[in-house]
Amino acid sequence: MRIKNYIGGKWIDSEQLQQVPIVNPANGTVLGEVPLSTKAEVEMAVSAAKEAQKKWALIPAPKRADYLYEIGYKLREKKEHLAQVLTSEMGKVIEEARGEVQEGIDMAFYMAGEGRRLFGETTPSELADKFAMSVRSPIGVVGLITPWNFPIAIATWKSFPAIVAGNTFVWKPSIETPLMAYELGKIFEEVGLPDGVANIVFGSGSTVGTAMIEHPDIKVISFTGSNATGSKVAELGGRHLKKVSLEMGGKNAVIVMDDANLSLAVDGIVWSAFGTAGQRCTACSRVIVHKDIKQELEEMLVEAISQLTVGDGLDPAIKVGPVINRKALEKINYYVQIGKQEGAKLLAGGKILSAPPFEKGFYFEPTIFTDVKNDMMIAQEEIFGPVISIIEVCSLEEAIEVNNSVKFGLSSSIFSQDINKIFKAQRDLDTGIVYVNAGTTGAEIHLPFGGTKGTGNGHRDSGQAALDVFTEWKSIYVDYSGKLQRAQIDTEN
Numbered sequence: 001m002r003i004k005n006y007i008g009g010k011w012i013d014s015e016q017l018q019q020v021p022i023v024n025p026a027n028g029t030v031l032g033e034v035p036l037s038t039k040a041e042v043e044m045a046v047s048a049a050k051e052a053q054k055k056w057a058l059i060p061a062p063k064r065a066d067y068l069y070e071i072g073y074k075l076r077e078k079k080e081h082l083a084q085v086l087t088s089e090m091g092k093v094i095e096e097a098r099g100e101v102q103e104g105i106d107m108a109f110y111m112a113g114e115g116r117r118l119f120g121e122t123t124p125s126e127l128a129d130k131f132a133m134s135v136r137s138p139i140g141v142v143g144l145i146t147p148w149n150f151p152i153a154i155a156t157w158k159s160f161p162a163i164v165a166g167n168t169f170v171w172k173p174s175i176e177t178p179l180m181a182y183e184l185g186k187i188f189e190e191v192g193l194p195d196g197v198a199n200i201v202f203g204s205g206s207t208v209g210t211a212m213i214e215h216p217d218i219k220v221i222s223f224t225g226s227n228a229t230g231s232k233v234a235e236l237g238g239r240h241l242k243k244v245s246l247e248m249g250g251k252n253a254v255i256v257m258d259d260a261n262l263s264l265a266v267d268g269i270v271w272s273a274f275g276t277a278g279q280r281c282t283a284c285s286r287v288i289v290h291k292d293i294k295q296e297l298e299e300m301l302v303e304a305i306s307q308l309t310v311g312d313g314l315d316p317a318i319k320v321g322p323v324i325n326r327k328a329l330e331k332i333n334y335y336v337q338i339g340k341q342e343g344a345k346l347l348a349g350g351k352i353l354s355a356p357p358f359e360k361g362f363y364f365e366p367t368i369f370t371d372v373k374n375d376m377m378i379a380q381e382e383i384f385g386p387v388i389s390i391i392e393v394c395s396l397e398e399a400i401e402v403n404n405s406v407k408f409g410l411s412s413s414i415f416s417q418d419i420n421k422i423f424k425a426q427r428d429l430d431t432g433i434v435y436v437n438a439g440t441t442g443a444e445i446h447l448p449f450g451g452t453k454g455t456g457n458g459h460r461d462s463g464q465a466a467l468d469v470f471t472e473w474k475s476i477y478v479d480y481s482g483k484l485q486r487a488q489i490d491t492e493n
């Protein structure tokens with residue numbers, strides 16, 4: 001299958017002959033090819049989006065929302081098909097792929113509901129016979145740049161609030177996962193979303209992404225991806241005075257206190273560390289454990305991961321799928337070697353799986369390091385693979401300090417049965433998301449999603465907070481006194 005760009009409601013072959021294979025990370029099968037589109041194609045997409053936006057913004061929001069309901073029904077109708085494509089293209093196991101598609105469905109219905117809210121504010125004026133209110137206005141054409149690890153959910157987190165608010169968009173999906181973008185594009189077409197409201201340009205970040213950020217008619221860039229790329233996006237966006245929303249990496253920790261329910265904690269750690277083969281921005285990659293229960297927790301964790309089946313995620317018996325590509329596999333392996341050199345103790349895993357049946361895919365063993373010191377690289381940097389580092393602490397205060405000592409601030413979790421510890425932790429953990437007695441993953445679409453410190457730049461995806469990225473506030477004063485009234489004049493002197 002050869003992927004085309006979706007521009008102005010039409011599927012158009014890229015003028016670029018160079019194509020990149022789309023590879024199933026479970027077995028190396030080539031699923032199709034995707035073009036490395038050009039700057040000229042970004043130009044075409046922006047101009048289609050700009051033209052469409054004039055009419056789209058004038059359609060009443062509840063009617064715009066009707067398209068989102070239709071998109072939600074279509075996603076639901078195609079859920080199993082989409083999940084199968086998602087697993088084949090990205091590698092996550094099928095039950096997680098279904099869960100990801102469900103996030104898209106939930107986001108469609110949630111944002112469709114916003115079409116009847118999009119609340120502004122009314123407030124008294126300081127003058128007589130004057131009415132004051134603020135409303136959310138669409139911004140225009142927005143640019144969406146997304147990663148491969150949640151190829152459909154993250155696209156829906158961005159595109160659905162964008163369109164319900166009256167914007168049109170140009171979307172650059174990751175070159176690794178174009179099939180999911182193609183599937184979503186087909187749904188936009190099938191529900192009759194007006195031409196030019198949704199535009200998809202496939203290609204590299206350096207060409208297509210850069211062209212989008214530099215384009216004067218794209219007013220907002222909503223980006224999710226790594227910190228290295230996010231910094232470049234912010235820098236270039238800043239030069240062009242763009243509103244840039246960044247959702248980036250994490251180094252998320254589960255804290256296990258001495259009073260915790262340990263089997264619950266083990267479940268939470270295993271699910272959030274090894275689900276999606278550790279390739280979630282919210283994945284648990286550190287376990288901060290009280291010294292009194294460290295050994296027991298370690299034994300339980302080793303036993304639990306020995307039960308994890310690794311393989312092709314299309315097989316429902318498999319719990320851990322492949323990682324996205326060879327480069328990712330090598331990066332994970334690099335960190336594991338560093339961990340050993342730094343003196344951390346390998347408790348389980350630690351190797352690339354390359355013997356049959358794994359030889360054609362990209363598999364890494366679920367891996368546990370213990371006796372990790374907080375200043376080690378494996379305790380500080382995002383590995384983005386199935387690797388956890390156990391760090392021992394003596395108190396809640398120390399656990400919180402260790403949690404907060406990394407440059408990221410996305411998700412954190414505490415297992416404890418002591419309400420005082422729990423409330424102190426939720427106050428002091430410096431992350432955008434805090435879980436109590438649950439692992440670090442599993443965000444729900446109607447709450448803000450994002451993080452503090454190096455994880456972001458203050459914006460949020462999901463929930464009503466997403467509307468802040470895609471709308472501009474407009475304050476409106478209506479004077480019905482019939483005479484000239486002057487605000488900001490002090491009449492007493």
Ligand SMILES: NC(=O)C1=CN([C@@H]2O[C@H](COP(=O)(O)OP(=O)(O)OC[C@H]3O[C@@H](n4cnc5c(N)ncnc54)[C@H](OP(=O)(O)O)[C@@H]3O)[C@@H](O)[C@H]2O)C=CC1
Pocket residue numbers: 145146147148149150172173174175176203204205206209210224225226227228229230232233247248249250280281382384410450451455
């Ligand atoms: N906080 C959050 O909400 C989330 C954060 N992430 C983070 O994403 C990362 C994994 O995703 P990954 O795809 O590898 O991230 P990357 O940063 O490599 O890529 C993200 C997107 O940016 C594009 N891109 C690359 N270079 C540029 C550029 N110079 N200008 C504009 N766009 C560019 C990529 O295109 P290309 O197709 O060329 O790769 C891709 O579409 C992890 O760090 C993870 O933590 C993931 C999910 C959620």
Ligand SMILES: O=C(O)CCC(=O)C(=O)O
Pocket residue numbers: 149150154279280281282283440441442443444
């Ligand atoms: O598991 C979650 O909370 C969401 C994770 C996510 O969206 C991501 O890692 O990209």
